Amino acid sequence: xxxxxxxxxxxxxxxxxxxxxxxxxxxxxxxxxxxxxxxxxxxxxxxxxxxxxxxxxxxxxxxxxxxxxxxxxxxxxxxxxxxxxxxxxxxxxxxxxxxxxxxxxxxxxxxxxxxxxxxxxxxxxxxxxxxxxxxxxxxxxxxxxxxxxxxxxxxxxxxxxxxxxxxxxxxxxxxxxxxxxxxxxxxxxxxxxxxxxxxxxxxxxxxxxxxxxxxxxxxxxxxxxxxxxxxxxxxxxxxxxxx
Ligand code: 13P
Numbered sequence: 001x002x003x004x005x006x007x008x009x010x011x012x013x014x015x016x017x018x019x020x021x022x023x024x025x026x027x028x029x030x031x032x033x034x035x036x037x038x039x040x041x042x043x044x045x046x047x048x049x050x051x052x053x054x055x056x057x058x059x060x061x062x063x064x065x066x067x068x069x070x071x072x073x074x075x076x077x078x079x080x081x082x083x084x085x086x087x088x089x090x091x092x093x094x095x096x097x098x099x100x101x102x103x104x105x106x107x108x109x110x111x112x113x114x115x116x117x118x119x120x121x122x123x124x125x126x127x128x129x130x131x132x133x134x135x136x137x138x139x140x141x142x143x144x145x146x147x148x149x150x151x152x153x154x155x156x157x158x159x160x161x162x163x164x165x166x167x168x169x170x171x172x173x174x175x176x177x178x179x180x181x182x183x184x185x186x187x188x189x190x191x192x193x194x195x196x197x198x199x200x201x202x203x204x205x206x207x208x209x210x211x212x213x214x215x216x217x218x219x220x221x222x223x224x225x226x227x228x229x230x231x232x233x234x235x236x237x238x239x240x241x242x243x
Pocket of ligand 1: 008094165169170171172173201202203204222223224225226
């Protein structure tokens with residue numbers, strides 16, 4: 001399978017800035033062939049970015065969704081609306097949603113079920129905090145997150161893209177070593193019955209992407225900060241295993 005490079009813009013880029021970023025990115029990646037490139041802008045930019053990338057090699061994803069299809073859920077967004085503006089992917093269970101917005105494993109499980117039912121490809125994030133790693137609890141945390149997320153849908157796990165995002169590496173400049181990432185990727189893979197795609201996320205940058213992507217266990221990257229600048233994201237997209 002082609003490697004996946006996804007840019008999670010988080011709460012950055014209003015619609016005008018989003019368009020400018022995409023236009024520049026398209027110029028810089030015109031020659032890219034064997035990569036799946038996913039842009040994950042904030043909700044307010046989905047429609048305009050969706051227009052720009054239609055019929056291009058870029059795919060569109062959203063950062064979150066609600067588990068219900070419609071109803072009295074003020075401030076929430078239905079996965080059906082995401083599909084309507086051109087999303088193929090949706091991030092579920094990002095650590096910022098788990099730890100800053102209080103999202104639980106149960107909510108994540110409900111969101112995953114709905115995403116699969118309506119035909120969005122979920123990018124399910126899992127990752128341990130620094131104190132959990134230091135206490136030797138990394139595998140226990142990942143196991144709980146994945147198990148609870150997949151409750152009653154274990155047989156559909158192969159339709160999900162997994163992303164290992166150690167919380168201590170997100171936005172900190174501290175990247176997991178290839179060995180640390182590979183260990184957890186193998187652990188996640190060991191929990192799944194069928195082959196699945198597993199991405200790494202956490203301070204992926206032009207300077208470290210080549211080393212990370214050399215590992216067969218790492219099938220792509222979920223990029224935060226470095227996806228906000230067209231030059232750095234284009235360089236990440238164009239990673240090479242030959243350096
Ligand atoms: P950074 O690349 O900014 O560390 O963010 C990673 C991330 O959370 C992607 O979802």
